[in-house]
Every structure is written in C-alpha cells, then in structure tokens.
Amino acid sequence: MSSLFEPYTLRSLTIPNRIWMAPMCQYSAEESGPDAGVPGDWHFAHLAARAVGGTGLILTEATAVSPEGRISPADLGIWNDTQVAGFRRITRFLAEQGTVSAIQLAHAGRKASTDRPWKGGGPVGPEANGWEPLAPSPVPFADGHLLPAELTVEQIEEVVGQFAGAARRAREAGFEVVEVHGAHGYLIGEFLSPHSNRRTDAYGGSFENRARFALQVVDAVRAEWPDELPVLFRISATDWLDEGGWTVDDTVRLADELLAHGVDLLDVSSGGNASGVRIPVTPGYQVPFAARVRAETRLPVAAVGLITRPEQAEKILSNGEADAVLLGRELLRDPSWARRAAGELGGTVHTPPQYDRAV
Template sequence: MSALFEPRTLRSLTIPNRVWMAPMCQYSADATGPDTGAANDWHFAHYAARAAGGTGLILLEATAVSPEGRISPYDLGLWNDTQVESLRRITAFLKAQGTTPSVQLAHAGRKASSDRPWQGGAPIGADAHGWQPLAPSAVPFDEGHPVPTELTPEDIGRITGEFAAAARRALAAGFEVVEVHGAHGYLIGEFLSPHSNHRTDAYGGSFENRTRFALEVVDAVRQVWPDDLPLFFRISATDWLEGRPGWTADDTVRFAALLRQHGVDLLDVSSGGNAPRVDIPVGPGYQVPFAARVRAETGMPVAAVGLITEAEQAEKIVANGEADAVLLGRELLRNPSWAQQAARRLGGEVHVPEPYHRMV
C-alpha cells in the first residue's frame, strides 16, 4: 500500500491519508459590516473542491483571533459567533467527504493592516480599513512599514486569551484540529526571533524568554481544546539570516521538544517570512530537511511543506520517514483533485464522491 495513502492517527482522530492542504489566505472576506471576517461562498467553493478531490486534511487559512490580528481587512476571523456560523457549512461538507477540517489561528503582529497581495500588499491606513499594528518591539518589518506599537505584558495576556477564545469557537464551528500560527514573521514568530524581538523583560532576550509567549498561547489553547483532538503548531524553521541574529534550525529542534511537552501533537515546518529580502535556496522540497531533522531528533510528528508537487516525491518523503504528512499549497490551487490523481499513480485508495465515480 502507498505510504502516502495510509491513515494517520493523532490522539483519537484518524486522518484518512497524508495528503494535506496547507493554509493559504484567500483575502476574500468582507472588510466591514456585520459579516467582517466571516466565510462566504468563495471560501466554501474553494475548500469544498479540495475535499471532493480527496485531500485528507484541510487547514483553513490564517484565521485571526482579533480584528487587529488580521493580515489584511479581508481575512477570516474567529472572534465572534457570526464567524462561527459561517464556518459550519464548510466543516460539515469537509467531514461529509471524509476530510478532516482544520483551522490555523493567527495574529499578524507587525505585518498586519496590509492590502491584498494582488493590490500590492503594502501597508494600509484607516482610509482603506487599516489599523495600527502591534508587535513585541517597536521595530517595523521593512522600510516604508509603520512602526508597530510595542505590546505591554497586559496586552500579551489579553492576546493569549484571544487565542483560547478563538479555539473554543473553532470547536463550536466543527473543526477537529487547530493549528497555532508561529511562522512567517507574524506575531508569535516575531517573539521567537531576536531579529524582531528586542525586549528586555520576561518576553525577550534569552531563548526561554523569547519562547515564553508561544508556550503560553499553546497552554491556553490546549486547556480549552479537547484532550482527544490534536493541536498543531506552524514554525518557520529558520529566518534565513546567516551571520545575523535570528531564529535558526537549531532553535527549532530545541523548541519542538518543548512544544511536545506542552501538548502539541504535530509540527508544521515551514521557513522564512520574518525578514525581507533574504536569500532562500528555493527548490523542490527545499524545506523537507528541516522537518526531517525535527522528527529524527525529537520524535515529534511533522508535516513537510514547500514545492512538493509530484506524487512520487510526496510518497518518498512519507515512506522514508522524513515527515508524517505533506502539506500542498500552490499545487492544490492548480489541481484540486491532486490526491485522487496521486492515488491512481501510486496504487493508493482515496475517497471519491459518488457523483465522480464515473471518472475512476
């Protein structure tokens, strides 16, 4: 049997295969009004297509725990009950296709209040529904970006509570996995890295202090998330800042062991995003070695992501024990039925909706 199409059990949850969809923002929610941050027909069609295509687990895009935690005004959120109701239609359909509905909980930190990528992605102000970003330190992401407001310890405690509240709403919305977003230079990742965290209090300086906020968020989420359901954490394995202060692969391995002790069940291993204009050696599977190292050195289950496009490539990653699952991003945008096609190539079995049985 194909390793890629074997089920994977985490806690009490069995995920039908190892082809998972990476979280990718759609920037398609309403920016204002009563439906701000709520899922709409675009989100339903987008995720439903990948579930019908056999994807074993779908991680919904970065979903903000508060209005100021959005990357853009058009992001999904989970800070009110209207948003919960809008997501139930999606989770119900995903479950009906045998897909595990999952959601990434996020706070954008200093990279918040940005325009849609296809409109340039630049920081925006109040005239375009923008707001003042928050961060561990008053250090802008890049030239031309606003200086963020440095969070107080009270602010940090409030945001920790917002993650927990969003996790409760995620459960009410029908999700079976939550992922804490600690990657790509958003708020939690900003705390982790000395590149963006210049604090001198209990949340800055040493490794223990810089990881404190992330672990407090994990603890708060794990406390409200059911014991029988898994919790994921997404990490940027490195800032790619060779020779300069930043988060490193060694830090990731050390931190993964801590996350496991705090109840995280799987590490979703990406990289970069915390510093502009860095040299990243992009190529097929370029981030897989980071995931493989975490798995080998800590025993933590991992998912690998990054230019995984071919069925045989994905099969090798899982079969060789480099990762427990692969997360496909752009490839699933191009081909919603990637999992079904890969199963035919590899001799695996995957769910096919009854109306599609004629294609098998």
C-alpha cells in the first residue's frame, strides 16, 4: 500500500492517512460585534468538503488567540465561548467522517490589521475595524504597513496566557490537535528572527533569548492540552535572507528544543518575515527543509509547498523526507484529492455511503 494511506500515530491519536490539509485563511468571519471571529456557514462548508473528500487531518486557518492577534478583521478567533460553540459544529462533522480536527493557534503580530486580500490586503485603521499591531520591536513589516507597538514584558506574559486560554477552548470545541503558529512572519516568528527582533532584554539578542517566547507559548499550550493528544508547531525554516535572518540551522536547533518542550511534530514551511525577498518557488521547494529536520533530529515532520501530484506526495514519504504531507492550494482546487490519489495509487480513504456509487 502507498505510504500516503498508512495511519499515523502521535501520542494516543491515530490519524487515518498522511494526507493533511494545511491552514489557509478564508477571511470570511464577521469583523465586529458579538459574532466577530465565529466560524459560519462558509467555514463549515469549506472544511466539511475536504473531510468528505478523505483528508486525514484538517487544520483550520490561523485562528487568533485575541482580537488584536487576527491578520485581518475577518479572521477566525478562539478567544471567547461564542467561537467555541461555532467550532463544535465543524469538529463534530469532521469526526463523523473519520477526519482528525486540528486548529492552528495564532497571533499575527506586526502583520495584523490588514484587509482581505481581494480588497488589496493593505493595512486598515480603526475606521475599518482595524487596530494598532503588536510586535517584539517597533519595526513595520514593509513600507506602508502600520508601525507596531513594542510589547512590554507584561504584555508578552499576557499573550502567553492568551495562547493557553485558546488551547483550553480548542479542546472544549472538540479539536484533537493544536498547532502553534510560529511561521510566516507572525508574532512568534517575529521573535525568533533577528530581522524583526531588535530587543535587548531577555527576549532579544541571542538565539536562546529569541526562542524564549516560542518555548513559553509551547509550555503554556502543552500545560492546557491533554497529555494524550499531540501539539504541532509550524515553522518558517528560513527567512530567505542572505544574512541577518532566521536560517535552516536555527530551525534544526529549535526543533530539538521544541521536542524537549512537548511538541510532537514540526510543520515545516518558509518565508513570510521579510518583504521583497526572492523565493525559488518550484514543486516541493520546501521539502528539503523538512527532510533536514527529520534527518538531524528526532522530531517528526510534515512537508508543505506546491505538493500537487499523488506520486510526488508518495515519493516524499517513501524517500523518508517527511512523515506526512500538507496540501494547501491543491485542496482548494480539488476537495476530493485524497480520494483521487487513492484511486491512482491503490489506497483507500473514508468514503461516505452517500458517495459509494462514485468510487
């Protein structure tokens, strides 16, 4: 049988196959009022379709741990009980399809308070439900972006507590996996990289100091999350800068620390923290980063990045480059990619009885 369709176990949780859905923002929640950040019909239909299509694990979009942690005012959140109730409908349906429900907990940091991409994606102010972004240092992401406020030590501790509260609510909402978002130039990634972290206190300067916030968040999430269920961490393996940024060597070093703090798998992406960089985007271009972490540490990894063809995904696993693959845009194009891949490679995935005639 193809490796893609073998179950995979993390702690006590067995995921039915190695085809997982990467988190992709939908920018489709209410922006303000009591239903701000609550998943609605769009989110249900979007995630349910991929579960019906046989995907083994589905990660929600970046889900903010606080209102100011959203990338845009239209992002999902999990900072209150109304949002918890909205997610329960989704996790219940995914479980009925045999799909594992996972949630990505996030804080956008200096890249917060921006508009929907199809409206330009530029910064928005209070008149458009925006707010002042927060960051490790008062350095904007790019020209034209809002100047973020530098977090005080007290505020850092508050954000760590917000991640802990979000993890607790995620379990109440029925999720079986949490992923801490440390990639793509959002708050945790901003602390990790010297490109965005100019602090001179205990959270800046040395590798140990820049990693402090990430590990505190992981500890806080792990403390709230059941011991028998896994915690993932998404990392940008490199800033794609020639100097002065986060590197693959740093990622390998951090992977060992994350494992020691209770992380069960590293979701390996790249980029997002520096504007204007050139990234050689080709099929599977990020897979070597995942492969290196897997080869040089004991932390399992998932690979992501222009993985589109079943035989390509199978080769990544059979070559030992990753333990699972995460598909993004390809699952937007084809919600039943997993079932199609099973047909091509001779595997099996869950098929609802309503769809038996199509097998």
